C-alpha cells in the first residue's frame with residue numbers, strides 16, 4: 001500500500017485535481033490519499049487556508065464575515081464546476097462553514113483552528129465526491145473517526161502515540177480513502193491543527209500507521225533541489241537523500257517538505273518520495289535511511305530567516321557552575337524555545353526564532369538575565385538568517401568548513417556565528433538576513449558548480 005499526499009498546489013483547481021485522479025487511478029496501491037486545502041493557482045493567488053484565517057479573524061473581531069466567506073466558497077464553487085460536480089457539494093461546504101462560525105469563540109486559537117482546518121476537510125469531501133463520480137471506489141474519512149489523536153496545542157499539534165494503533169486498521173481498506181491533511185483531534189474531541197504546511201505531517205503519520213511500502217509526497221516541482229529554486233537558478237536535482245539530510249534542510253528552509261513530517265516515516269523506515277503532480281513520470285527524490293555519498297560531501301544548502309540572538313557576557317562565566325542551567329531556566333520560565341547556543345569563555349549567545357520575542361518579552365528577558373545572573377552585558381540582536389550546509393559525507397571530509405568560509409569571504413558575506421559538531425551532517429552559519437541569498441548562491445557555486453543535472 002502507498003500513501004499519496006497532494007499539496008495545495010496539486011489541488012488548487014479543477015485542472016489540478018483531474019491530474020490527481022489520474023495519478024491515483026494509475027496505481028492500485030495508492031489506497032490512502034491525503035489532500036491539502038486548495039493552494040495558490042499562481043504566485044499572486046491566495047491559499048484557501050489564508051482566506052480561512054482571514055475569515056476567522058473577521059469573525060473574532062465582529063467584522064465582515066460575509067465577504068470573507070464568499071471568497072472561500074467561490075474557490076470551491078470554481079473547482080466543483082470545473083469537475084462537473086453539481087451544486088450540492090458547494091452548498092454542503094457553505095453550510096459547514098456557516099456552522100463552524102457559530103462555534104464558541106472564547107478560545108480564539110481553537111476557533112481559528114476549527115475554521116482553518118475546514119480548508120482540507122471540505123476539499124477532501126469534494127475530492128472523494130469527484131473520485132466517486134469517476135467510478136473510483138473512494139470514501140472520505142474524518143481524522144476523528146480514524147483515531148488521529150493529537151495534543152491540544154492549537155496550530156502546533158503533535159501526534160499522540162496511540163494514534164498509530166488506530167490508524168493501523170486502515171491498512172485493510174478495500175476503498176481509496178481520501179483523508180484531509182493538517183489536523184487531528186484531541187482526546188477530548190477538540191479539532192487541533194498541525195503547524196502551517198502540516199498536511200505533509202498527516203501523510204507521514206498515516207504512512208507510519210499503516211506501515212506503507214512508500215509515502216509519496218506530490219508537489220509542483222520535479223524533485224527536491226540542492227538549493228531553493230527561488231534563490232538559485234536551475235539548481236541540481238537530488239535523486240536520493242537520507243531522512244536526517246531532509247530533516248535538516250527542511251528545518252533550515254526547504255519548504256518543499258515539512259521538517260516535522262520526517263519523524264513518523266523515519267521511525268517505521270518508510271521511504272518517502274517527493275514527486276511532481278504536473279510531471280508524475282519524473283522519478284522525483286527518494287528519502288531513505290542510508291545512501292552512498294562518495295560523489296559530493298554536501299547534498300544541499302538552505303537558509304531560513306527570522307532569528308534573534310540574546311548575547312550574554314560575564315567575566316569567568318566558564319567557571320560558574322550552573323550558569324547555563326540558570327540562563328536556560330529563564331527561557332523555560334518564559335516558554336521560549338531556542339535553536340543554537342554557541343559559547344565562548346566569558347560569553348554565550350542564545351539563538352532563537354524572532355517571532356517569539358515581543359517587545360515586552362524582550363525587555364523582561366533582558367531584565368531577568370541582568371538581575372538574576374549578574375551579567376556584565378546582555379542585549380538582543382535581530383534579523384539573522386541561519387544558512388545550513390548539509391550532507392552525510394561532511395563529517396569525514398576534510399576542508400568543508402574552510403571551503404564554505406572562503407566562499408562566503410569572496411562573496412563579502414560576514415559570518416556572525418558558526419555551529420559545527422553537534423550534528424554530524426550539517427554546518428550552520430549565522431549571517432545577517434540581507435546577506436542570506438548571496439550566501440546561498442556563493443555556497444552553491446562552491447559545492448555544486450559543474451555538478452550536472454542531478455546529485456547522488
Ligand SMILES: Nc1ncnc2c1ncn2[C@@H]1O[C@H](COP(=O)(O)OP(=O)(O)O)[C@@H](O)[C@H]1O
Nearest residue numbers: 007008009039219220224225227228254255256
Ligand atoms: N530545495 C528545494 N527543492 C524544491 N523545492 C523547493 C526547495 N526549496 C523551496 N522549494 C519550494 O517549495 C515549493 C513546493 O512546496 P509547497 O509550495 O509547500 O508545495 P505544496 O503546495 O505541494 O505543499 C516549490 O514550488 C519550491 O518553490
Ligand SMILES: N[C@@H](CC(=O)OP(=O)(O)O)C(=O)O
Nearest residue numbers: 007008036049196197198199
Ligand atoms: N493548507 C495548510 C496545510 C498544508 O500542508 O498546505 P500545503 O500542502 O499547501 O503546504 C497550509 O497552508 O498551511
